[in-house]
Structure formats: C-alpha cells, structure tokens
Amino acid sequence: MREIRFPYQPHNRLEAEGRTAEPLHGEAEKTCPNCHVTMKEGFFRSRGWTCSCGYHFRLGARQRIAMIADKGSFQELFEGIGCRDPLAFPGYGEKAAKARAVSGERESVITGTACIDGMPCALFAMEAGFMMGSMGTACGEKIARLFEYAAGSGLPVIGFTVSGGARMQEGLLSLMQMAKTSGAVRRHSRQGLLYIAVLTDPTTGGVTASFAMEGDIILAEPGATIGFAGARVVAQTTRQPLPKGFQSAESLLEHGFIDAIVPRAMMRKALSSLLAMHRRVI
C-alpha cells in the first residue's frame, strides 16, 4: 500500500473534546474542530464526514458499516445481546439507559457479516455514542462470538475500533473481556484466517491492549488518537510536556505499531484490496 501523506497536524482530541462523541445528524452548520471552517453539514456528509483540511469527524457504527459494506449485504448478528449490570454498580443502570437512548444501540459494538466488493467477511464496528465505546461484558461477548462465528465459517474479520477502554461499571468482569476477546482472536487466527483492525478516533485503554492491537493488519484513520494510558494521565505521571502528535496514528506508524494510515475516502478500496490479496492460492 502506498504511503499516504496528510496535511493535517494531529493533536489529542480525546483530551480536547472531553471524551464525548458528537452526534452527527440534523441539517445545521458544522465547524471543523481542526481548521475551524464552518460549512453546511451536507458538505461534510458528501465527503464521508471529512473536512477539506483532512480532519475526520467521528462516525456512528452504522454509518461506518454503510460506507464499507456492499449495499444491503450487512446481516447483523448477536443484536439481542445488550449490557446488564452484573455488579449492581450505582448509577450504571441510568447511564446505560441514556446510552441506549442517545445511540439507539443496545451495546457499544455492532456485529455481523457483510460483503465488500462481493467478498464476504465478518464485521464489527464500535459505537462511540454508547458510553464512549467502552467494553463491558456484552461488548466482549459480541466480539468473542463474532470471532468464533468467523472461525467456524472460515470468514475474515474486519473490525473498526473506537473505545475509551474497559467499562468501569462492570469492574473485574470488564477487565476479563480483554482476555476473552484475545483468546477468541487467537483461535480465529489459528485457523489461518485474516483479521484486519481499523483503529479510529479514539482507541484507548483495554481495547488497545487487546483486540485492537491483535490484527494481522492494523490500519488507522488519519489523526486518530490511539494509546493505552490517557494522555492526561501520562502528562500527570511524567510531568513532562507531551511530544507533538503523541498517541496519534501518525506517531504509531512512525514507531512501527500500525501498518498504514488510510483516509476514509480510500478505506473501502483498501479493505477490498486486502481481502482480495488474502484469497488462498495454494
């Protein structure tokens, strides 16, 4: 894949935006947080929610699937699995109910199968609008089931990550999802099957330290914040100024942790090419 150079200078938006996803609907005007140009939403929508400066707005999981999958090919799986409150954590019930209302989803990830240019794959897309894409037991269960399903059906997996990490409100059970999903990825991998992880803004914490970093091929969107510890925590711990572009996709590429940065406009083509290149010939 050719290296893609991008004029956009990344900064840490997880910090700047206070960890909340912006809802993307309505016909209002919208200001690009990077170059501050204000345009009709239709302008950004027509460019796949990117700005002419290169900034990529956050996308909902279903918007993302619609951009990637062949029209009408997405078949949702495990949609009945939704979060519950295994620790009876104070306030979690209300927070989860609000997340369901805001996002229209039952959990922070959507799973299913789809075709890309006619090639079948299993697909997951995380939803930032659901508690910042945090991973609780239901999210971990859907991811594990998808990899198990794909392993059983001989399908490659393509996964879009966006997550604040493991979900605090499910405590240790959230932490265990890191091991559970890693085991599922590994068992899928042992079948000789492909897993492409696409890291989008932001991918952090326990998701970075599990299935996000376990792809055979790891792609990222330009400017995405990707890290384990939060930038604020790192700054507090080290009491040092953070280097420019710290935890940006561009920095990860430079340090050798991702394979390529792919702008949204080219993502579908890139995934299609990679799927085609992984067809077995011998």
Next chain:
Amino acid sequence: MDAYSRVRTARQTARPTAYDYISSCFSSFMELHGDRCYGDDRAIIGGIAMLDDMPVTAIGIEKGHTAAERVEHSFGSPEPEGYRKALRLMRQAAKFRRPVITFVDTAGAYCGIGAEERGQGAAIAESLMEMMELPVPAIAVLIGEGGSGGALALAVADRVWMLENAVYSVISPEGCASILYKDPAMADIAAENLRLTAADALSLGVCERVISEEGIGTDAFYGRLAAELAGEIRRLAAEDDLPGRRYKRFRAFGSGDE
C-alpha cells in the same frame, strides 16, 4: 475490613514482594534478564526456579521495599519491555515444558511517554494472546495490587489465586472516583462499588482460591503456599487441552443480556 482498607493494606511497602515469594517458595532461582528487543525492565523479574523437584518458570512484578529498591523497580509499574521479557520467558517455558507461576503486584502498567511510544498496549495484548495458548500449566498469584491490564497481562492462567488482602480491579479506586465522582477523595466509595477484594473476585469466579495471610512472610506461610502450588501444578499437568480449558475459563465471564 472495608474494601478501601484492603487497598491500603495491599499497597503497604512492608508486604512481601515478588522477590520474597520467589526466594522463599522455591529452592533455587536463576534470574534471566532482557526482552531481546530493547531493554531489561526491572519492574518484572523472571527466571527458572525449582518447586520441590520441579523446574518452573517464575515471573513476578516487583515493587521493592526500600526507597532505593522501589525506584530501581519503577514501583512495580512495568514498561513494554517487562511484558516482552515475560513473554519471552513464557515461550521458553512452553518449549521446555515448564509450568509457569506468576506473582502479580502492580498499580498498573507504567504510564509514560516512552512506554506509549514503544507499544504498551501492543505488548499487553500480545501477552494476553500468548498466555491463553500456553501448552503448560499456569498459575497466577495476586500478592498485592492487581492493577487492570498491567496485572491481567500476567494473569491469563489456569488458576488465579489471591492473597486475602490482595485487590484486583479494572481501574484504581482513585481513578474511578476522579472520573465518576470528579473527586479522588471518594476512592473509598469507588473501591466498594468496584468489587475489587479477593472475596469479590472469588464470588465473581475471577479467582479460584483466597490464600490466608495468617503468618504472612514466615517460613510456614511460604511452605504452605509452595505445597499448594506444587499440588495444583501436578493436578493441572494431568489435564488434557489446557489452552482449551483456559479459554473456556475466561470465555465464561459475562455473556450480557439476551
């Protein structure tokens, strides 16, 4: 004792650290160093030890007791090199059919600029995948703090045991309190809600055994623990398909609502 008192107990610098367990539970220990990529992280120690007549790979997260030791061991917060050293030693354990015993005690993986740039997340993720596949018996003993992914990276084991006053949590109670309640001083409430004590972990199935701290640090205490470890390793060695059973163990945590 309330949950936050246990957190404080788990953090006491006088508590036995990984070196104390390794030097007392095993009859000999040869420490091995380095990740063969970049460095030797002193927050994680590891090597080959003798448990009775059985060679085992022993790995621990070391906090140190004195100020100088604590600095040397980065207060028990490993960098990616530490996890990669552990990974290297676990792969050797698999090659030479040695059981793996880990002693986990960390506030969490180190939060630093270099740690992030050298792939803290990727190092932990690789450790999770590799431990899940280990063809040899693995027991993790949480001896103090079990801080999130940094602890789990060495605890994807067939059996997870916790000391009576050890804690295991997805996030520190202070971190949880500052995010949820915007007030780190509410850590005691967060500690309660997070269900992070050994008894909680036992009831959630996250750990199989809680080790009594009666006589902690004495020869009798280590002798008792060593005997339990040796017995359990022998039981596990007789089981077939350890990776499959281990996956089932972790697969069972939480299925969500359907």
